[in-house]
Amino acid sequence: MDKPTAMTPEWITIKGTIREGHQVASGIAKDSPYSQGTIEMQTPFFKQRGLDISSFFPGTLNVKISPYKFKLCNPQYTFELVKWNLGSPAETFSFSFCQVIYNKGKYTGLIYYPHPETKPNHFQDDSTLEILTQPLDFIEYGHSIELNLNPTEIDIFSD
Structure with a gap:
């Protein structure tokens, strides 16, 4: 079976809620040491390795x-x-393509995963996915969202 892409339907769907992060990826945190934002700074390094994320919002x-x-x-x-x-x-980074479903639209996205064992700070818990996608109109903290995930690349589980 082929891995899910934007063209194939073999996804698992999970619901989630938008929550505030550290705002370092986008560079909007007042105390961020990266005024440019970490995503914008990392983009050329990922592109050199074969993944161009420049079409996504830099956060x-x-x-x-x-x-x-x-x-x-x-x-x-x-x-x-x-x-x-x-x-x-x-740092070590992993990525998995996904789809973001919000406000009756479906958007291509990537799970962005800085490995915690190599990350110096600004950790996320293991129930928060960081997603790169295009800017989404009217999205706010607390809004519900759905993600289509590739079950060959990510395990979803409960305790």
Whole structure:
């Protein structure tokens, strides 16, 4: 069976809620050491490795899926020890394509997963997915959202 793409329907769907993140990915946090935002700073490094995320908004949607948790098991992309900022240690990142369903629209997205074992700070819990996608009109914290996820790349489970 082919992996799900925007053209195939073999997805698992999970509901979640938009929650506020650390606002470091987008660079809008007042105390962020990365005024440009980490996503914008990382984009050329991912592109050099074969993943162009420049069409997505340079920030993440934080989607809380509790009571469920997730584990990326076979992501489409994993980039080991990316040195994207001179003042930070190298980090490992994984990505899995997904679909974002919001306000009667369906949008291409990517799960953005900075591996916690290499990430210096600004951690997410294991029930919050960070999603890269295009800007979504009228989205706000607390809004419900659905995600279509690739079941060959991510496990969704509860305790």
